[in-house]
Amino acid sequence: MTAVEARNLHYSYNGTKVLKDINLKIEDGEFVAILGPNGAGKSTLLKCLSGILRCNGVYISGRPIEKYSRNELARLIAYVPQRTEPGFMTVFDTVLLGRRPYMGLRPSKRDIDAVKNSLKKLGIEHLALRSTRELSGGELQKVGIARALAQEPEIFMFDEPTNNLDIRSQLEVMKLARELSSEGKTVIMVMHEINLALRFAERFVFIFNGRVVADGGRDILRPALFREVYGTDVEIGEVRGIPVVVPL
């Protein structure tokens, strides 16, 4: 079934059009990387698809996004922003916020367990009682991802989740995303690290000047596409069977 769909999606900020006629159909369990240069409209697209920005033409499981209540949407979609803002709460309580769509006045054992499991998955249990104001950029990034896991949604939308992460943590996050997708969750990830995208995602959507200019599997990744979208020459090779893009 189609998890997320955009039909003739347009979006403007103060009269300036940044998304133009976007048509996309993302199926349940797909792992899609959204790629493209700075300012192309990737984050805006993710915000439209997640309901953070109100746009016409977004459908979640075949139903217009505006027909869902906030709570319904929060059970379906977890959106992880580019930057998780630090606050006065502990890491544990911040991740517990992901349980809000399910929680009554007090967290249940199920809520607590979901938080503990998410912290464990991200390898940050030792930070549970630290204030989020005392974390490094990468640690904070992991807190944002843990909060999304605790939310137990059907669809994950990540905006550059590997930002601030060291190479080992980058791999862990990408493996986690692939695991989610193999469990049937839909993963939509805005990212710049083309080689990580190539290795882990199964579909690539390139945004350029607010439009989808390419959409497909590894076979669409040709040097001509990189020249068109990024204005740079690349060579596409392979290491241990994994495709690698090298800018020249």
Ligand SMILES: Nc1ncnc2c1ncn2[C@@H]1O[C@H](COP(=O)(O)OP(=O)(O)OP(=O)(O)O)[C@@H](O)[C@H]1O
């Ligand atoms: N809140 C806003 N108000 C006005 N213009 C905005 C706003 N947010 C983004 N823009 C503009 O919209 C365009 C698309 O921005 P967006 O953040 O979607 O790009 P992006 O592809 O995610 O870029 P990056 O890779 O640099 O994160 C840019 O020209 C940006 O300056």
